Amino acid sequence: CLCQRRAGAGQRAAGMTPGQFAQLRAHFDALCELDPAAQDQAIADLSLPEHLRVQLRVWLQGDRDDRVQTGVLDQLAESIEPVADARLGQRLGPYRIESLLGAGGMGRVYLASREDGRYQGQVAIKFAGEGADRRFFLREGRLLARLQHPGIARLLDAGEADDGCPYLVMEYLQGQPLDRHCADRQVSAAERIALVRDAALAVAHAHALLVLHRDLKPANLLVTDDGQLKVLDFGIAKPIDDDSAREEVTTARYFTLRYAAPEQVLGEPVGTASDVYALAVVLFELLTGRHPYLPEGADARSLVSQALTRQPLSLRRALQAAKRPWPLGEARLRDLDALLEKALLRGDGAVGHASMAAFAEDLQAVLEDRPLSLRRTPMIERTWRWLRRHRLAAASMTLGVLGLLVGSAVALWQAQLARVERDSALHEAERAERIAGFLTGMFTAPRPIENQGAPLAASELLDRARERLQDELADDPLLRVQLTATLAETYRALGLYETAEQLLIEALAVPLPDSDAPQRSGLLLQLGRVLSFQARWPEADAQLREAAELARQQGDLATLAQALGLRVTAQLNLQQLDAAEPLAREALSVQQARQPPDPQALRQAEQVLAAVAMQRGDLASARQTYQQSADRIRADLGDDAVERQMTLNNLAAVELRMDLPEAAAANYRESIRIARVRLGPDHRDQALPQLGLGMALRVVGSTEDAIAQLREAVQIYRQWDGVDHPATAYAQLLLAETLWLSAQAEQAREALGTAPKVLYERNGPRNGQTCRASMLQCSCGWRRTEIVVQAGSVNSAPGSR
Structure with a gap:
């Protein structure tokens, strides 16, 4: 470490403006290396008010005093350096000091080996410097004891040598x-x-x-x-x-x-x-x-x-x-x-x-x-960059932008190739060439005269692909259906649900031979998922029921389990708990029967059953399932696994209902962190844990922080789902309730917006969210005087998923 000038020689004096300070500091930098006589002459030549001249002299005098002290210390250090180091060979508990690794103003660090016979290993032992303030050294030990992180050198032990000098035992790196x-x-x-x-x-x-x-x-x-x-x-x-x-x-x-x-x-x-x-x-x-x-x-x-x-x-x-x-x-x-x-x-x-x-x-x-x-990045740039991050090469593509589309298209081709007999290999190779040609043409940069040299927007790329599907693949209905389904999934991932739905309906209308029946169950599953994202639960359940029946007939256990799991979500949102539980148990049974087993799918089926337990009020069982699942995901896939993100959200939702707001807040924060790391800022999957975090903060009394989290969640839902979506309306309701509880009635009325109308139209008049929104609307509309509301009367965790 480098000994520095006294900070007092650079502190801003009371009454000095920032501009005066910067001016005076520049003069100090220019004069500090001059001898005192030259400094006095230079100060006399400066056009400065007298009080600034005085301050500059104080700084320079402090700098001279500082350098005298530092010079003495340097001379002392030089005079003792050649002396043999008494620490070498010294025994400290199980350690013997072998050599000096380094020295500085705060202390000296030695290499030592363990010699007690229990195990072999080397450590670094740091002693407090003879001229150093030991308060820093002792505090270093106390602070290091707090820190346990793979990126921080670990403190292993601490003590005091026979001569009274404190030391720290650190891992040797x-x-x-x-x-x-x-x-x-x-x-x-x-x-x-x-x-x-x-x-x-x-x-x-x-x-x-x-x-x-x-x-x-x-x-x-x-x-x-x-x-x-x-x-x-x-x-x-x-x-x-x-x-x-x-x-x-x-x-x-x-x-x-x-x-x-x-x-x-x-x-x-x-x-x-x-x-x-x-x-x-x-x-x-x-x-x-x-x-x-x-x-x-x-x-x-x-x-x-x-x-x-x-x-x-x-x-x-x-x-x-x-x-x-x-x-x-x-x-x-x-x-x-x-x-x-x-x-x-x-x-x-x-x-x-x-x-x-x-x-x-x-x-x-x-x-x-x-x-x-x-x-703040425009939506179109975020979309473009999201697509660019997920690209995969396909055949002779020179510009892979839609990674999901490319990877899925090639995977579909490979699966088809594995099913055909050897004598159809040529036919499938031609199909692969058509896929590559389709994708290459889709991503080929336009000529300047066509697009004035500007890059195509993501929406234009998707629309171009959709048009070419209609024109170029009419003679190959199966390939057309496969690519349409993949394109629909891309639209869904970007939050463009209506377009994804239309594409899937078009794909389902294409007549296919009986041998390609599995394709239809997959399309129905996709359609049910898209409808679920739009909170159109009755329609989603109908599509998913048909998908499950087809998959059961075909022996397609993977599709069957997914359809059953999504049906559970639909039934829970329709408040049909008795119908949801047997579906959840069947989904788990199907996953357990799959060979080879799919650990991720099995975890998801267990969590679906935990969601049912949560709705039934068996919170302890639900919490245990979610916690075990989160721990397994972390062990298998790491801290930042996307699957762990939603599992932690669900765990936190249970903890909030169990009146454990601090534990819930910690898990919500971790869920948000993973969403930001893996999916990017403002992704839809970040909004749900942000709602939960807002509620947890509200419970512990951190109202302002809660409002900030809820506002951000509302904004994310608006960007992804629009203002007429039930998810957006529910987020608005939670924000408005929190504002109302903090005596901000006007802001609550503004935040509530059209939420009562949307919830009434989408969920019906007897839905709990609808009733809460209607009550709050009445309060905001008719009661403008300050009132006191018990916070616990409306606290509830946003749903798990």
Whole structure:
């Protein structure tokens, strides 16, 4: 760590404007290296008010005092360095110290081996420095004990040596500092972003446990030999909630100036945004080879005045100046530029990116070519980028955009090829060529005269495919039906339910031979799912019933189980609990009979039965099923599995009904996080857990946070389903109820909008949601005076799915 100037020599004096401070700081940077006589002469020549001259002299005198103390310490260190290290060979409990790994202002780190015979292993032992403030060292141990994350070097033990010097036993890691690792191995831009994302995730864990690092830099970010990033050295870390530690920011002077946020250098209160700033600087340097504020060769002491008076250099300009290529595309360059600017910007009231977890999420979004949370992206761009993220190559396609369409089309062809006899192979090969030709023609870039050189919008690509299906595949009805079904699924995934429904109805109208009967049950299943997304439960149930009967006749257990599971959802929404339970039990029985078994499908069938138990009031059983399922998904597929996202939502819904709002809120938040990571911001599957989180926050009294979550959920449903959808109406109802309970009657009436009418028309007059909406409408319309309502009277968890 680098000893810095006293922060008091850079603090803004009371009554000084930001402009005066920036001016004075620039003068300080220019004069601090001069001798005292030259400083006095230069101050006399400056056109400054007298009180600013006095302040500048105070700063410069403090800087001289600081350098005298630092110089003495340096001389002492040099004088004792050649002396033999008494720690070498010393025994500490089961460990014997072997060699010195490194030394700094905060302490010395040694390599040690375990010698008690229980097991072999090496550790790193850190001793407090002789001249260092031991409060920092002891606090480092206490804070590290809180942190258990794979991206943070683990604390194994702690103690005190015979001479009274405290020590920490840490896991021993072999690797390289982040910057050297990237340079030596010529790591790609995407891998560099991913490594900084890993660091952000680790530090976000620390922030969640109220720990600030305060010295993030490449030297404290180690990449192990197996490629894992580890955050090191919490030597000057502090608790976020420890106000008494603020004075230590001024006196410690152990942070590294190049990566320190201006507020940290000036001795002002620091927060999570300060750690985000440091990682943003690290990433900027890894990608461009230079600092975002400091010109090449500039003195780091000018950093504060640069950061408070200028914009950071844009990533685009820095790459151009360094003549470094950017391989990740224009959209991601624009997003990352915006993200780094947000994290780095100071001055004029800017406070940076306050959330390390959100910073990590946005870096992941850049890697996956998803829109950022901090930048509102038009719907058409989000759609286009979603399609681009899910592309798969097919035959000779040169531009694979609709990954779902391409992958499904090729899979359908391969399944058909496996069923035919050898003498039909030529026919199927010709069919594959037709699929490839169809897809290639669909994605071929238009000639400039046809489209003025602009890229086709996603909706235009889909519409073009739909037109070509009608024109080019009339002579092959089975292939036409297969591609129509795949195209319909693409429309459904984008929330274009009416178009998907129309395509499926057209596909069902195409006459097919009896040998292709399985195709019809699959189409009916798809249609039932699309109708379910539109909350048209009676129509959905009718299609799903027919699909189940056909699948049962054909012995198609997979389709049968899916149809039965969706029928359970329909019956529950129709409040037909007695009809739902036998369907759920049959669906589970069918899944258990499948060979080979499908673990994911079996879990889903178990969760359907848990949903029925939840509706019956058997909450303990439902919670146990959902928790076990979530644990299995995590073990099999990892933390970010999409399947785990909705399972956690369902688990949280049960917990909220069990009056466990804190547990529910934690699971809702994790569900939302997975949705954002895997599906992108503002995806429809994010809205349901956001509704639940809003309700959980309402129960614990965090009304403002609850309202914010509910507003965002309403907006997502409006984007995906429109204003006349029951899901949108229900979200509006929950928001309006919460506003009403917080005595915001006018806002509640506005939020409720057309929800009573939509719920009445879609659910009927006796539906619980309809009755609640009608009651609230009456209250908002006729009772304008302030009233008191018991919050528990209308609390209910949004439904599980």
